[in-house]
Amino acid sequence: MSLGVFSLVTAEFLPASLLTPLAEGLNISKGAAGQAVTVTALVALLTSLFISVAIRGIDRKWVLMGFSVLLIISNLTVATAPGILTLLFGRVLMGIALGGFWSLSIATLMRLVPDRDIPRAISIMFLGVSAATVFAVPVGSYLGAMIGWRGVFVAATGLAVLALLVQMLTLPSLPAQGKARMTILFEVLCRPGIGIGMIAVLMVFAGHFTFFTYIRPFLETVTGVGVDGVTAILFGFGLANFLGTYLIAFVIQRSLRLALIMMPTVMAGLALVLTLFGGVTAVDALLIAVWGLVFAGVPVSWSTWITRAMPDQAEAGGGLIVAAINFAIAAGAGLGGGLLEISGPRGVFLISGLILVAAVITIILKIKPLGNDE
Helix, strand or coil: HHHHHHHHHHHHHHHCCHHHHHHHHHHHHHHHHHHHHHHHHHHHHHHHHHHHHCCCCHHHHHHHHHHHHHHHHHHHEEEECCCHHHHHHHHHHHHHEEEEEEEEHHHHHHHHHCCCHHHHHHHHHHHHHHHHHHHHHHHHHHHHHHHHHHHHHHEEEEEEEHHHHHHHHHHCCCCCCCCCCCCHHHHHHHHCCHHHHHHHHHHHHHHHHHHHHHHHHHHHHHHHHHHHHHHHHHHHHHHHHHHHHHHHHHHHHHHCCCHHHHHHHHHHHHHHHHHHHCHHHHHHHHHHHHHHHHHHHHHHHHHHHHHHHCCCCCHHHHHHHHHHHHHHHHHHHHHHHHHHHHHHHHEEEEEEEEHHHHHHHHHHHCCCCCCCCC
């Protein structure tokens, strides 16, 4: 499962690290190229809402492997795209694979390990996300300068093939359980605290992806670094993100609510500081690394919240949180693209910070402790 996440998130992140060469290669603006992130997120959103109904009765092992096949086709389509329409089509396929895999991931982990090991299993799976952050963003940027952005997507195809082979050899049979129906999503969403929780998820991830999707233009135009500098800073982000995935377990063990509040608070502060004072390479690199460290805990914490808030409807809960996250990604990337054209990277980071401030206020006022949480 961790390898599957690694291959998916690697492909998901590549447009952020290759935004400039991708835009130049297809003769489109950077804002337009950023919509490759937007369309992926929108399709992932729709997939996450309807996938349980669409695959009812099908063994989940074969479904998960099918998403890996879609990822392979997506990467090859993007690598050979002659223009933006083919690029977007490839990213539509990516969105289906991404939304589907994530929607089933938490429920799958709950079937693979005993209840007491679920939090640990979630952390292990999200190490795949952190590894992808370390690998995809800086390595994608570096390889893009060496072999071109198309060559990077070909390399990502090889990674997806490896994930498919490992899944084929290691995943057990996972027959469908229960009766999937569209109404279950609405029933779960109407439970006390779930709806406002999804709004909080949406805001936190929108704040992050408004920032993250357009980090390269900020580094190039505000910080003033070239490809090597961008690669080094993004590598620092990735390493810090990997470390954060390990450290967040200790924070969650003390208080899940503390984790949910602390992370967007720090991220909001970082975005606003970069907006006002960004431009010094060493300082910008440090602040972006801290962002990576803190953000690593966001998906782990909210996934843990889902398992505690609705343990009896894991697939439905997973679908809702994936839908909220991908709506946030689409909104963040789409909003950021428009702001980039109008006000430049500083304007993008300012809005990111304000969205995160709103998220913190919502969590403090509306998200209640669960279980033994403080």
